[in-house]
Amino acid sequence: MEHYDVAIIGTGPAGLGAAFALLEARPGIRLALIDRNQYSSGGLRNDCKMNFSWPVGFPEDDWDQSLAGHYLERVESFLQPAIMERKGVAVYAHRAERLGVRLLEIRQAHLGTDGGLALIKRLVADLSARGAEPSLGETVLSVDAARGILTTDKRELSFGAVLVAPGRAGFSFLQDVMRANGVPFVDNVVDVGVRIELREDRYPIVKDYYDPKFLFPKKVRTFCTNSRSAHVVQEKYEDEAGVWYSVNGHAWSADRPANGLANFAMLKTIALTEPLASGQAYARALGAQAMLLGGGHPIMQRVGDFRLGRRSTREAFTGDLYDFAPTLASCSPGDIGLAVPAKVMRALWNAMKSLDTIVPGILHPSTILYYPEIKTYANKPVFQDTASFRAAPRLYLAGDGAGTSRGITSAWASGMRVADGILEELGQH
Numbered sequence: 001m002e003h004y005d006v007a008i009i010g011t012g013p014a015g016l017g018a019a020f021a022l023l024e025a026r027p028g029i030r031l032a033l034i035d036r037n038q039y040s041s042g043g044l045r046n047d048c049k050m051n052f053s054w055p056v057g058f059p060e061d062d063w064d065q066s067l068a069g070h071y072l073e074r075v076e077s078f079l080q081p082a083i084m085e086r087k088g089v090a091v092y093a094h095r096a097e098r099l100g101v102r103l104l105e106i107r108q109a110h111l112g113t114d115g116g117l118a119l120i121k122r123l124v125a126d127l128s129a130r131g132a133e134p135s136l137g138e139t140v141l142s143v144d145a146a147r148g149i150l151t152t153d154k155r156e157l158s159f160g161a162v163l164v165a166p167g168r169a170g171f172s173f174l175q176d177v178m179r180a181n182g183v184p185f186v187d188n189v190v191d192v193g194v195r196i197e198l199r200e201d202r203y204p205i206v207k208d209y210y211d212p213k214f215l216f217p218k219k220v221r222t223f224c225t226n227s228r229s230a231h232v233v234q235e236k237y238e239d240e241a242g243v244w245y246s247v248n249g250h251a252w253s254a255d256r257p258a259n260g261l262a263n264f265a266m267l268k269t270i271a272l273t274e275p276l277a278s279g280q281a282y283a284r285a286l287g288a289q290a291m292l293l294g295g296g297h298p299i300m301q302r303v304g305d306f307r308l309g310r311r312s313t314r315e316a317f318t319g320d321l322y323d324f325a326p327t328l329a330s331c332s333p334g335d336i337g338l339a340v341p342a343k344v345m346r347a348l349w350n351a352m353k354s355l356d357t358i359v360p361g362i363l364h365p366s367t368i369l370y371y372p373e374i375k376t377y378a379n380k381p382v383f384q385d386t387a388s389f390r391a392a393p394r395l396y397l398a399g400d401g402a403g404t405s406r407g408i409t410s411a412w413a414s415g416m417r418v419a420d421g422i423l424e425e426l427g428q429h
C-alpha cells in the first residue's frame, strides 16, 4: 500500500489552498490529491468570481475579521487576482441604508467559467510540477483516520494526515466520514431562495459592481450575481429523495459575446431548531416538493404572473409581453408560491421589493424567478482543534462541505488554515 504524508480529498479551493501551502512550507512532502471529477466542480469551475473582503464567504462561527484578513492577504498574494474597479455605487448604498438594507463594499475579481477552467488546469499542473500527485477521476469511498487508511474505487492508501474537502456536493459523503470516525456534527442551517433572471439594463448596478452584496432584514441576501454573458444552470442532486435540482448561475469571461442578461440569487438563511435539526433533510424535502410541482424540473415564473397570483404558462415565455427568453428553458413554467414555504416567500418578496426601490426596474413583469436555489453547505462538525479544523487525530475537515466557508476565497483560506495545523501535527512526530 502506498503511503503519503498527506492525502487531500477534493481539488476545490480548500484542497488546492492546503496543497500549495503544504508544498511551500515542506517542498519534499509526499502529497496525494484525489478528486472524483476531472476538474474541481465548484465555483472555480463555474463563473469563478472571487471576493476578497470580510465577511463575504466567511461563516462567523469559525472566523473573525482579523483572522480572515490575515488569510485573505495570503490567498490574494498567491492568486494575484485582477481586482475590478467599483464605482458609482454610493447612490445605491445611500438608498439601501434608508431601507434598513446594507450594501457591502467588496474587492472582487472575475474570471468567468472559461477563465476558471484555465486557472484550474494551471494550478493542478503547477502542483504536479512541485511534486504533488494529483489523481483525477478517482472517488474516495471511506476514510479510517484511526488506522490512517483511505479506500477509493481504485486502491487503498495510507496517510499521515488527511484533509476531507468534498464541497457542497460531497455533503453526504462527508457525513458518512464523520459518522465512521466518531465526529459529532449538526447540520441545522440551510439557505433557501430563488434565482432572479432579468435584463442587465434593469439591474445596471452590475456595470459598476460585478457581484453586489445586499444584506436585507430577516437574514435575506443577494448572492452570486452574474452578468455580461450570464446563464442560469441547474445542479443535480441524487439522494434519498430521488433526483432533484437546485438552480444556480454562471457567466463566461469578458471575451465571450454578451447576452444582455444578468442573474443573481436571493437567499434566506434558515437555522432549524429541535426537533427538526437537519438542514440537509429539510433541503431534500423542499427539493422533492419543487420537483413534484415542476414535473421533475425546477419551476420558473414571470414576476408579472407572480404579482397577479397566477401561475406562469408556456405562453408567458413566448408571448409578446415578455422581452427575453429564459436561459434555463428546461424549467417548468408554474407557480413558485405553491412550492416555497410562506415565511421564506414573504421574506424574499419583501427583499425583492426593497431592491426594486434601490435599483428600480428589477421587478419588471418579464423578470423570471427560478426555484429552488438551495445551499446545503452547513455541516457543522465538532472540531477537536478549531484553529486548524482538526476533527480527530490526523483528520481535518474544511471547505463548504464542512461549513468553514461559503465561497472560493474563504475555502482557499480554510485549506491554508488546515495546512498550518497539519504542519504543526507532522512536526510533532
Ligand SMILES: Cc1cc2nc3c(=O)[nH]c(=O)nc-3n(C[C@H](O)[C@H](O)[C@H](O)COP(=O)(O)OP(=O)(O)OC[C@H]3O[C@@H](n4cnc5c(N)ncnc54)[C@H](O)[C@@H]3O)c2cc1C
Residues within 6 Å of the ligand: 009, 010, 011, 012, 013, 014, 015, 034, 035, 036, 037, 039, 040, 041, 042, 043, 044, 046, 047, 048, 049, 050, 051, 057, 138, 139, 140, 141, 165, 166, 167, 168, 169, 170, 173, 224, 235, 248, 249, 250, 398, 399, 400, 401, 405, 406, 407, 408, 409, 411
Ligand atoms: C455552480 C456554482 C457556482 C459557484 N460560483 C461561485 C463563485 O462565482 N464565487 C464563489 O466564491 N463561490 C462560488 N460557488 C461556491 C464555491 O464553489 C464554493 O464556495 C467552493 O468551491 C468551495 O470549495 P471546496 O473546496 O469546499 O469544495 P468544491 O470546490 O466543491 O470542491 C470539492 C471537490 O471534491 C470532490 N469530491 C467530492 N466528493 C468526493 C469523493 N468522495 N472523492 C473524491 N473527490 C470528491 C468534488 O468533485 C469537487 O471537485 C459556486 C458554487 C457552484 C456549485
